[in-house]
Amino acid sequence: MAAESRESLRQLIRRKLGRSKFIVVSNREPYMHVFRDGRIDWIRPASGVTVALDPVMRASRGLWVAHGSGEADPKVTDPRGFVAVPPDRPSYRLKRVWLSRRQEENYYYGFANSALWPLCHVAYRRPVFREEHWDAYREVNQLFADRVAEEVGKERAFLFIQDYHFALLPRMLRKRCPQAIIAQFWHIPWPNPEVFRICPWRQEILDGMLGNDILGFHIRYHCENFIATVDRELEARPDRELTAVVFRGHMTKIRAFPISIDFEDISRRAGSPETKRLAASIRRKYRLPENCILGLGADRIDYTKGIPERLDAIALLLERYPQYRSRLVFFQAGVPSRTQIQEYCRLAEEVEERVRAINQKYGRGAWQPIVFAREHFDLPHLLALYRMARFALVSSLHDGMNLVAKEFVAAQSDGNGVLLLSQFTGASRELLDAIIINPYSPDEVAERIRDAIEMNPIEVRRRMGRLREQVREHNIYRWASSVIKKLTKFA
Numbered sequence: 001m002a003a004e005s006r007e008s009l010r011q012l013i014r015r016k017l018g019r020s021k022f023i024v025v026s027n028r029e030p031y032m033h034v035f036r037d038g039r040i041d042w043i044r045p046a047s048g049v050t051v052a053l054d055p056v057m058r059a060s061r062g063l064w065v066a067h068g069s070g071e072a073d074p075k076v077t078d079p080r081g082f083v084a085v086p087p088d089r090p091s092y093r094l095k096r097v098w099l100s101r102r103q104e105e106n107y108y109y110g111f112a113n114s115a116l117w118p119l120c121h122v123a124y125r126r127p128v129f130r131e132e133h134w135d136a137y138r139e140v141n142q143l144f145a146d147r148v149a150e151e152v153g154k155e156r157a158f159l160f161i162q163d164y165h166f167a168l169l170p171r172m173l174r175k176r177c178p179q180a181i182i183a184q185f186w187h188i189p190w191p192n193p194e195v196f197r198i199c200p201w202r203q204e205i206l207d208g209m210l211g212n213d214i215l216g217f218h219i220r221y222h223c224e225n226f227i228a229t230v231d232r233e234l235e236a237r238p239d240r241e242l243t244a245v246v247f248r249g250h251m252t253k254i255r256a257f258p259i260s261i262d263f264e265d266i267s268r269r270a271g272s273p274e275t276k277r278l279a280a281s282i283r284r285k286y287r288l289p290e291n292c293i294l295g296l297g298a299d300r301i302d303y304t305k306g307i308p309e310r311l312d313a314i315a316l317l318l319e320r321y322p323q324y325r326s327r328l329v330f331f332q333a334g335v336p337s338r339t340q341i342q343e344y345c346r347l348a349e350e351v352e353e354r355v356r357a358i359n360q361k362y363g364r365g366a367w368q369p370i371v372f373a374r375e376h377f378d379l380p381h382l383l384a385l386y387r388m389a390r391f392a393l394v395s396s397l398h399d400g401m402n403l404v405a406k407e408f409v410a411a412q413s414d415g416n417g418v419l420l421l422s423q424f425t426g427a428s429r430e431l432l433d434a435i436i437i438n439p440y441s442p443d444e445v446a447e448r449i450r451d452a453i454e455m456n457p458i459e460v461r462r463r464m465g466r467l468r469e470q471v472r473e474h475n476i477y478r479w480a481s482s483v484i485k486k487l488t489k490f491a
């Protein structure tokens with residue numbers, strides 16, 4: 001079967017969405033304007049959601065509504081909040097919603113990222129439930145409902161809401177725009193009912209989400225958890241046959257849509273001379289020995305990613321197998337994230353400390369076993385790192401999908417590279433030829449890293465070949481097409 005492409009998606013969108021409006025809503029904007037050296041510049045934030053949806057928006061030429069969080073955003077935005085993006089090749093419109101500092105603190109850093117994020121990831125960080133966070137969350141959801149509704153008016157529209165920042169928005173929009181078809185994609189895991197029941201506002205959250213026509217998760221397991229949670233908490237009628245819930249006379253279909261990446265684009269770019277050039281400059285910058293065995297971790301600095309746990313595994317490997325000392329370098333790219341939350345700052349310090357201790361214990365002269373690069377990496381630099389690495393270690397404690405794993409695979413256009421992947425990522429359900437690991441067990445991870453390093457080159461290529469086939473076929477366009485086909489069934 002031919003893989004879906006940007007062109008086939010564009011045709012599908014034209015055929016299916018016709019003259020209807022197509023509006024995507026997310027907290028994080030796909031392009032952010034910043035000041036750099038006294039000039040206005042733009043960046044693409046490190047977010048799986050925006051990476052996945054940008055190609056869909058380019059194909060659909062729709063409207064994207066998001067929080068304008070870049071310091072220079074207001075400078076390039078018209079009085080109604082619109083700006084054309086991508087800034088270097090405009091093909092769709094972004095409508096920025098402005099939030100006050102208080103709203104951002106309490107809604108984004110507060111309820112979304114200190115309550116819902118730890119609650120849904122179950123990574124053993126206690127969620128923080130505060131009334132003022134919840135109030136701001138409701139207020140910001142309402143603000144977005146107003147901004148979206150004024151774009152929809154009385155027209156036919158497909159509204160596609162992203163993630164846990166907007167659990168209340170579907171219900172609010174259903175009231176304001178009853179003619180619209182509303183779908184939401186929840187990019188993070190959904191926990192079991194026992195975990196979810198500690199949330200003081202659980203019924204309001206579920207009620208909000210059941211305003212959708214379709215509710216998507218990455219994997220079936222999260223769909224089942226959601227239905228079980230509704231069953232426990234609401235007077236609703238779950239239909240396990242149809243994987244749907246009927247509540248207040250309205251049916252919400254719950255479906256798994258495993259998100260992905262633009263395989264062909266990444267594969268092509270990763271093999272380009274530009275990537276080679278960037279790889280050489282990274283080698284120089286971080287003084288990476290030409291002949292070292294390079295392992296890679298690439299994550300936002302987030303406790304769900306299991307960074308300290310993976311460092312423990314590397315330390316154990318060096319302890320047990322001294323032959324890797326002076327040969328192995330583990331490069332951890334750590335993109336700063338949510339730095340206003342104490343838990344995240346503490347984690348960054350903890351990682352720094354671990355790295356220092358390991359380098360002190362196992363370093364030999366100029367050779368340092370761990371390089372921790374705490375900075376923003378754009379896609380071209382990530383691609384260079386993917387190509388340089390002999391293995392990538394994706395050891396999240398819990399992850400809805402994890403697109404780094406898929407990007408790493410797509411970048412190996414020469415067929416090399418070994419992927420070690422946590423069994424608690426959504427991606428592990430699809431990437432069966434990765435070495436699957438339990439990130440909570442340093443002993444197991446250390447042994448599996450050794451397997452990765454020692455793997456016979458024929459086996460490396462055989463596994464990578466199959467992984468590439470999987471991601472090539474199940475690319476972002478296929479994800480978007482299946483969401484759109486499902487959406488338009490309601491029209």
Ligand code: F6P
Nearest residue numbers: 028046047048049050163187188
């Ligand atoms: O779905 C989780 C997610 O929204 C991912 O898309 C992304 O990796 C991360 O969280 C981004 O976080 P933030 O937008 O808070 O920087």
